[in-house]
Amino acid sequence: MMGKKKILFNDVTLRDGMHAISHQYSVEQIAELTELIDDSGVDIIEATHGDGLGGSSIQYGFSKETEKDIITTAVKHAKNAKVGVLLIPGIGTIEHLKRASEWGASVVRVATHCTEADVSEQHIKAGIDLGMDTVGFLMMSHRAAPELLLEEAKKMESYGASTVYVVDSAGALTMDDTRRRVALFKENLSTQVGFHAHNNLSLGVANSIVAIEEGADRIDASLAGMGAGAGNASLEQLVAVMNKLDIPHHVDLYKAMDAAENVMKPMMKRPVQIDRLSLTLGYTGVYSSFLLFAERAGKEYGVDARDILTKLAEMEAVGGQEDWIIGVAQELAKAK
Amino acid sequence: MMGKKKILFNDVTLRDGMHAISHQYSVEQIAELTELIDDSGVDIIEATHGDGLGGSSIQYGFSKETEKDIITTAVKHAKNAKVGVLLIPGIGTIEHLKRASEWGASVVRVATHCTEADVSEQHIKAGIDLGMDTVGFLMMSHRAAPELLLEEAKKMESYGASTVYVVDSAGALTMDDTRRRVALFKENLSTQVGFHAHNNLSLGVANSIVAIEEGADRIDASLAGMGAGAGNASLEQLVAVMNKLDIPHHVDLYKAMDAAENVMKPMMKRPVQIDRLSLTLGYTGVYSSFLLFAERAGKEYGVDARDILTKLAEMEAVGGQEDWIIGVAQELAKAK
Incomplete structure (x- = not known):
């Protein structure tokens, strides 16, 4: 597998994982997790309120720490990884993004519903103007047929996104659903392609592997699957499978396993698992x-x-x- | 999907699941679980000590109830499903099997290490003589290359097995590993083909789907994944994905979900989940x-x-x- 591109890991423990802890990570926890995730070799560490910049509110739930403290703590403790933020237009603004950039965030993922990519134009352009690695993030991707999803992705490409993600927000994509969407993106986009899984149907790791087989460049994961609902693809589980398949990446399996087991799991307020409710969400979408x-x-x-x-x-x-x-x-x- | 064969479900909640409860199900629990699993529409309910007939011992751990009570309780409470037993030659004997048959078990799975199928000959023949649906079960199938595994499966076929299983005892098979083994079996065996997953690499449901795609006739699953290590493929999760893919079977999704959530999970002594140890099992095999x-x-x-x-x-x-x-x-x- 020499010469094969290395898959970039975007860790979401400190962003999607915020949902699973009701946005209540303390700065000490953010510091400890950032150090461990960074040391494991992950490429990008996303650290923001679960609903992105500006998410801390009565509507989406207040985070324990300020946006500034979340981001600057992650930036301070990430020696090698870039720090990223999520921005959902309508919740966060370009003003939020400018501040995040000043605090040291260098990646932004601009997220819209899968059929509303056009609301991302100004935000993607703002990210690029700020010199950030600017990514389009098409949420609830199961709700758009592959061809329609591609049209939306092409909009994000046209705004200048470096990467466009298939985002399985409800964990509702089957392996074939994932394959078709990622394959279509790879055939038709000049950007990098990313995939963000949820585990509602117990396919988080499998779908991520399928996405990689179809050429995905970036994959989201989190320690112990820490994330909304049934959680995301677990970093340590996904890396174990990638190692078995000789898929190159930068992550140390045992460091990821230990961080998940010794630090992440004891911090969880409730186990991130597939229960009847989260399975129902994945099933119905x-x-x-x-x-x-x-x-x-x-x-x-x-x-x-x-x-x-x-x-x-x-x-x-x-x-x-x-x-x-x-x-x-x-x-x-x-x-x- | 009219006319497509229906996948047969072999539930292992009361056999592989025995491991996860240290073989301590009470007859009351066996009765309740059998009724729920049977009512969900599962085709075969396997009920035996985790290590099969004769497994209750100082070496493998004593079960709470006698072999007779386990089997007769399942037989009594299964209105539609057949009741099966596991038999590992060397742990259980033909005498054990005769008694199980007298108690009403009508399916036997004769299990050997994947490279030792020849030790199953007498036991498979005994099962057939007893009029039982007699199945070969090749444990640790990741330890044999697909072609070697097929040779072993052909032995079981020659002894008269109705079905031969690829058994991923350690949850160590990737999706491609699974695909190659099941495809080779389907191409070269006249028997039915089965697949038994473990979830150590978070691929239990995905591998089961891959096996079905390659033509597997029988699939093992358990309520909430109840089983050794990281557990088996969860019946309710697998059925949810099968429904999304229009794969026919006899199981009622909601009944399986409710049995898992309301009855199985509260009985668990420890959560069946992927932790560092079980992930290590799958990774190392x-x-x-x-x-x-x-x-x-x-x-x-x-x-x-x-x-x-x-x-x-x-x-x-x-x-x-x-x-x-x-x-x-x-x-x-x-x-x-």
């Missing part, structure tokens, strides 16, 4: 915000919440359409 | 029933269980050689 409403409506109308979510997925409901839930529940109850 | 012994020996002798397992892998230890563990631990302790 709906937004997590629908879950609670569907459960309530299910109880009220005597139907299974999972059937409601499945129906909503068929209707392609997106965030903000929670008012459809009652109608669906009534319909299902009538059909019984 | 040692037998998964070594895990608890290596942990104990590691604590007793003050050495890292990972080092014990790595050494055992180098020695090519196989199931039944658990007695090597103490020696290795002592050796490592001395070397410190």
